[in-house]
Amino acid sequence: MPINISNPKNRDAVVALEGLVPSREVVYVDEKGDPVRTQKVLKSDVTHDLPALLKKRRNVSKLADDLIKDDPEVDLEKFGMYLVDTSRVYVTKNGIVHAVLEFEVISAPNGDIRERRPRRKLPQNLNTDVPLKWTGKFIKKEEAIRKFVFTNKKQLAHVNGLTFDFLFDMAKELHEKDSLLLVRGGEKGNEPIVMNRGGKPYNAFLEGRIKGDSYCLILHLSNMELTRPKEEAAAGS
């Protein structure tokens, strides 16, 4: 995915942002030693689940009898089929709907409803005409890890020779400072990062590492502080 980001001199470039995967040591194999993989399959659809089966019968006992006698919960043609290219859709009693009104119901940690409002879908700000801003706000690694939980992370990568120098210099500066840099989005450079339209906003921090003539630039994303819930902290003090 492309990301438009600026450097300390306020020059910007579009580079690549790549996902990071865990370094797994485990491989699953069959008896011949060939690798096996997981596959999502259909277990039941809405016309065969419990509410649908009950709707067609007078009571649970009747359903139990039918389940013993027959297999009304199974569609032999469909069940077990591989699920690929699925989509998420809104459904009412009348079927799929395309125009929906969405509301956000915001609850406090104790469960009290604080607000109900029309859903706000923030646009992505990762790759727009306005680059992500190099804020110049550094935070020492030691301090950052004691303050924030980095719930997601991505790696930046160059897409040509020019952007190699661009990113290498950024990584070098951050490596030498042994710090993370706060990265912000938006015209004023004061907004959290949103990767997809309607996606979660994150506070973003850039980390740079250098090894010889190679670099590693990591974008740490955080939507959570490393702290105890307020009520619990008050009870403990």
Next chain:
Amino acid sequence: MPRPLQLVLDGEEFSVQLTKLDRENLYGKVEIEAFDEKKRPAEIKVLAADGSTLIDKGGTALEMVTIEGDSIERSEIKTVDREGREMEIVKSSFGAPNDLSPAEFDDYLSLIVKSVYMLDPAPESDMGLLCDHLNDGQIYSFPFSYRDGIEADQAFIIGNAKKDAFMIIGQQATLQYLKLNQAAEFDAIEEDEVSTDDLSFDLL
């Protein structure tokens, strides 16, 4: 009450209680309600590629399949390492004391976080020594497995400025140090003065 976890630091053994921490505990949550044009409630379902099969929560399963695409029982599957050697079961970390080793900040920053726990001393146990070391800025790690399994995660123990202790569980990311000739290609998948003290985490 969940089982305590036994830790060993500088030869001193003590037990801690784990309490899971997530965003909901700290900031609350946002739920989405949806209605159609006639204000009838709408629910999200999964639509299969055939365009007609609707699937509710719990309507899917993960099946293990061979390279030919045939289903295979879990009992017929072996777990091996990258060299093809059969792997031994990793025992649950709750079954024996766990030695804490000093860790590097960069190792923690390479962690893909799966879960976060708050640490408290178990009844009749004292984690004062650990808290003292955490307050000095030290962080610790050890292999962690919630239950018997194939592969252990990595746990890091970190203190915050308020002298609380936390355990963060995850797996090391595969980081790539990139050279000039390793340019990436874009894939087609869509996807004022600010102080770090002013960052808002509350229902972003």
